[in-house]
Amino acid sequence: MIWSFSKMHGAGNDFVVLDGVRQSIDMTPERARALAHRQFGIGADQILLVEAPNHPQADFRYRIFNADGSEVEHCGNGARCFVRFVHEQKLSSRNPLKAEIATGLITLEEADDATVTVNMGQTRFEPEAVAFDSSDLTGTREHDDTLWSLPLANGDTVNLSLVAISNPHAVQIVDDVATAPVAAQGPLIEQHRRFANRVNAGFMQILDSHNINLRVYERGAGETLACGTGACAAVVAGIRRGRLQSPVTVHTRGGDLHIAWDGTQLTMRGPAVTVFSSEINIDRLVTQYRNRTAL
Numbered sequence: 001m002i003w004s005f006s007k008m009h010g011a012g013n014d015f016v017v018l019d020g021v022r023q024s025i026d027m028t029p030e031r032a033r034a035l036a037h038r039q040f041g042i043g044a045d046q047i048l049l050v051e052a053p054n055h056p057q058a059d060f061r062y063r064i065f066n067a068d069g070s071e072v073e074h075c076g077n078g079a080r081c082f083v084r085f086v087h088e089q090k091l092s093s094r095n096p097l098k099a100e101i102a103t104g105l106i107t108l109e110e111a112d113d114a115t116v117t118v119n120m121g122q123t124r125f126e127p128e129a130v131a132f133d134s135s136d137l138t139g140t141r142e143h144d145d146t147l148w149s150l151p152l153a154n155g156d157t158v159n160l161s162l163v164a165i166s167n168p169h170a171v172q173i174v175d176d177v178a179t180a181p182v183a184a185q186g187p188l189i190e191q192h193r194r195f196a197n198r199v200n201a202g203f204m205q206i207l208d209s210h211n212i213n214l215r216v217y218e219r220g221a222g223e224t225l226a227c228g229t230g231a232c233a234a235v236v237a238g239i240r241r242g243r244l245q246s247p248v249t250v251h252t253r254g255g256d257l258h259i260a261w262d263g264t265q266l267t268m269r270g271p272a273v274t275v276f277s278s279e280i281n282i283d284r285l286v287t288q289y290r291n292r293t294a295l
Helices: 029-036 076-088 182-190 228-240 282-293
Strands: 002-010 013-019 046-051 060-066 097-101 104-110 115-119 140-142 145-151 157-165 167-173 200-208 211-218 222-224 248-252 255-261 266-271 273-281
Touching (some): 002 076, 076 097, 076 104, 167 228, 182 211, 228 255
Parallel strands (some): 060 097, 167 200, 211 248
Antiparallel strands (some): 097 104, 140 145, 211 222
């Protein structure tokens, strides 16, 4: 079976984007893993699948699969690429667009400067919103936020802000993201037993009240060059802790994202770039992927 696709990125966070409106796409975890594999596939942090909507008010539905094949709720950088893909592929000329994601509807608008602004939807902070087991733990109040002290398997203890923006996030403040223990702590936080659905681990360095540096270890993908929902979660956490003021520019390894939050409305603006478009025989790819990864 031949699938047409586009390879895209938003601030270096890269995607394989598939049109499930004009072609039949039966996505499985194995197919997602094969597509995302950087040696045996196309290579991507996530796979985005654009489909006809189920919700009557949506223009499209889009689904997100991590590099490990798991399906997740939302992806901020992917949302921007979704808009660019829909317009470039002439699936729709509507602007703004309404997209159906796993947790509801979001609104997205492409600007003349090639950036896309996404209304990120509902933000929540209670432990159950990120499926965090807080039993026998005591949260520490900092301004409007609650910090949770979490011991890790390597002996470290981290103080985390919990933020749900469809995806679950756990954000800590570090002195310098360049030397932050992202590789060591990231997977231990992501897979900690207290997070029932795993979590995205954010490492935020505050430069001033309107600028931060950020690295994120993402569920099912590892550290990425940028994480859109992670950028939003970090900014919201920083504002709630009294350390930041909206708007905030988030400097990631892949580029800058611009986040605004007034306590209710949360928006993200950033780039969306198409690298190339092509076709792939998905059955042949999966067979090759099975053979080579089995060795």
